[in-house]
Amino acid sequence: MAVVMIGVDPHKASHTAVAINAAEGPLGEVQVRACAVQAERLLGWAAAWPDRTWAMEGAGGLGHLLAQQLLAAGEQVLDVPPKLAARVRLLATGDTNKNDPNDARSVAVAALRSRGVREVSRDDHAAVLKVWSKRHRDLGRTRTQVACRLHAVLCELIPGGVSKQITAGQATQLLTSITPSGAMEVARRELAAEFTEDLRHIDTQIRDTRKRLATAVAAAGTSLTGLFGVGPVIAAAVIGDVRQVSGFPGRDHFAAYNGTAPIEVSSGQRKIYWLSRRGNRRLNHAIHMAAVTQIRNRHSAGRAYYDKKLAEGKTAKRPCAR
Numbered sequence: 001m002a003v004v005m006i007g008v009d010p011h012k013a014s015h016t017a018v019a020i021n022a023a024e025g026p027l028g029e030v031q032v033r034a035c036a037v038q039a040e041r042l043l044g045w046a047a048a049w050p051d052r053t054w055a056m057e058g059a060g061g062l063g064h065l066l067a068q069q070l071l072a073a074g075e076q077v078l079d080v081p082p083k084l085a086a087r088v089r090l091l092a093t094g095d096t097n098k099n100d101p102n103d104a105r106s107v108a109v110a111a112l113r114s115r116g117v118r119e120v121s122r123d124d125h126a127a128v129l130k131v132w133s134k135r136h137r138d139l140g141r142t143r144t145q146v147a148c149r150l151h152a153v154l155c156e157l158i159p160g161g162v163s164k165q166i167t168a169g170q171a172t173q174l175l176t177s178i179t180p181s182g183a184m185e186v187a188r189r190e191l192a193a194e195f196t197e198d199l200r201h202i203d204t205q206i207r208d209t210r211k212r213l214a215t216a217v218a219a220a221g222t223s224l225t226g227l228f229g230v231g232p233v234i235a236a237a238v239i240g241d242v243r244q245v246s247g248f249p250g251r252d253h254f255a256a257y258n259g260t261a262p263i264e265v266s267s268g269q270r271k272i273y274w275l276s277r278r279g280n281r282r283l284n285h286a287i288h289m290a291a292v293t294q295i296r297n298r299h300s301a302g303r304a305y306y307d308k309k310l311a312e313g314k315t316a317k318r319p320c321a322r
Contacts, residue, residue, distance in 0.1 A: 005019070005052070005109075015034060016100035017045070017046075055117070056107070059077060084110045118247075125219065154174065166199075234290055257283070260279075261279075
């Protein structure tokens with residue numbers, strides 16, 4: 001462990017750093033503006049402590065660029081989850097006000113006390129997959145919003161609206177069959193036509209992104225796509241967040257990370273386990289989609305396991321509960 005731990009609370013416009021020693025005593029603090037020379041200024045300030053380690057809150061978010069710049073300069077950087085730093089601040093005594101210096105100090109203390117803090121690595125092909133996976137996810141959310149708005153307008157034009165999922169082609173056919181009877185219906189029809197064009201444009205973007213994902217996943221040379229129910233979209237989501245599964249000590253640690261491990265809430269002689277809502281929710285969703293795909297196909301290994309659990313008396317809602 002380094003003699004000096006420097007906690008960094010990154011923001012869009014500025015970054016606050018606080019240095020503490022191994023006894024958690026304060027050594028200094030600084031705030032730099034987010035700019036082209038942000039890393040150089042921080043390194044110049046930290047030059048007084050050669051044996052140092054940086055602890056970044058959310059190194060995969062707002063602190064990503066700064067963390068990568070520090071890595072490029074040969075520094076060691078740890079990624080401290082925001083929840084972990086928040087717990088340190090909650091349990092701290094003395095000055096517990098919520099401000100940037102206190103947040104940065106909490107990040108440094110969390111890095112000192114916690115053994116499981118992940119070390120940040122240089123961006124690799126997994127980072128590329130994460131970029132396009134996020135793009136695909138964002139486009140999916142945008143499409144849902146546009147489709148909901150289109151459904152709302154169609155309810156005002158067609159009695160009962162459209163009960164099922166709608167495509168741009170279906171919406172175009174429906175709008176062609178509508179003859180507006182007044183200025184309000186003309187406006188609603190025009191609005192629905194614009195939403196339809198938005199939907200068509202987003203569908204094109206989603207198809208293009210899926211092609212990019214397929215190309216990037218193929219370049220990764222992963223064996224994930226050999227699993228039933230795992231295509232390029234799911235594989236990219238998993239690799240983007242996991243990077244190297246060998247970084248986990250064992251399968252139980254990985255299950256806890258992705259939220260598939262049940263949570264024990266036992267008391268006395270009663271042994272009770274609940275469904276976990278913790279862990280990486282994006283990764284949990286990807287695993288869920290692969291599992292649902294297997295259950296829907298009777299010739300898959302996942303469906304055989306599902307049927308086995310049902311035969312053991314488990315319910316369809318919780319077939320894998322312990």
